[in-house]
Amino acid sequence: MPKAEVSLKRDRNVSIKTLPPGPSGYLLFTMDRLQSQPLEYLGEMWHRYGDLVRLPVMPGLNIVLSTHPDHAEHILSTHADRYDKSDFFLNAMGAVQGAGLFTSEGEFWRSHRKLAQPAFHQAQLIKLHSVMLSCVQSLIREWEEKPEGEVIDIADEMTRLTLKIVSLTLFSVDISGESDQLRSALVTGIRYVYRRMTAPLSPPLWVPTHQNREFRQAKKTIDRIVLEIIRSRREQPTENVDLLSMLLAAKDEETGEGMSDRELLNEVITLINAGHETTATTLAWTWQLLGTHPEVMAQMQAEIDDVLQGGPPTFDKLPQLQYIRRVFDESLRLCPPGMSLAPRVAKEDDEIGGYRIPKGSILNIATYYTLRHPDFWQDPETFDPDRFLPERVAQRPKSVYMPWGGGPHICIGKNFAVMESMMILSAIAQRFQVKLVSQQPVEIDPRFTLRPKHGVKVTLNKRI
């Protein structure tokens, strides 16, 4: 290489580092494997090439798989200004959610995050706790009517319950019924988005294929129903304390402006989508893990009996249920509901871990692997709630545990999800012995959230 060229590159401080290692073939030719076995395929890449892997998609486009917490911190926090969520992701998810918190960037996202944040503060969430509790209690009453030993799919039940909780706490309407129009339109919408994300070459939305027409119809239904709720709230404010009433009241400190109906519509759809399947999947895996670890279940029930003394798991009691919190945190580590965060794109040339990340690279921050990285977690595949004892937490860098993401886009619903999950786990384990029908390992369905493939079949026996 001529001398002048070397010094030019040094001056710009680019191109002197190498790209991350990775396979030489294009991903486009291994798409089948990536779609059918993403966890296995990406896991293999991680073990073969290390914590930063370049996966060429086609000439000029690379995905970079990132599995180390330091890299995630770089992308999400310390150098977040160099990365945005990718347009491909924003457009695909935006088809159903519009531009909401999960599907926007820049100034628009910042102002919405500021408006929505107060609704998720602990002080506001206390107001929602009685709604959450009564949803769990009504499910328990339903289960009590069932004959002892009847088999139920507790994964499906958790989806029904968390959908009921999110819709009632969001806009005081229960959409969890089997035949609810909004629920089925949302299911169609999310399925469509998933197909678009995994088959990027499918025809654009304006082409009148059966799937596109079905999606457009579903989206119309979602928008009509949610807009009706928003408009009737504006016209006739109610006494209801729910997230929608807080979002309606939220005003920008400087301009005094709130969100328009369209903006609220997008946020409502975002919160329904982001706020129930994630929690339901985590709870489904928690029941599976408790079923295969009866000693953990027994310790959990001893704590419940001791703290609650037969009463309900009200908000003030939750901080005392420290073992249940450890169970939940460990379950979320071992079985996070998502494999990766939303893909990020490098807005400029960058360097991570000594490797060059060219502008335009797509970063796949694969939290599923980060949360079982052997440099930070001893026996990472073992379910051990005591990893979350305060003294052991203090020994780990904070960024190592990142099921909620990190940096400015960190999950806004974290406190909501923790409060909800603690109530659900403690109220159900207080009332029932939950036993797995089979001790066989459960397969993961890697589409969208990492759900148990055939559900989690259990029997319920009343305890008290």
Ligand code: HEM
């Ligand atoms: C166990 C339950 C949950 C888990 C594990 C979870 C996880 C996450 C993660 C990892 C992110 C960051 C995504 C990224 O940066 O690409 C996120 C963002 C988000 N979550 Fe959650 N979440 C959960 C429950 C909830 C709930 C209950 C709500 C609302 C009621 C919610 C609303 C959101 C929203 C709106 C965002 C986007 C935030 C932003 O970009 O400003 N999540 N969540």
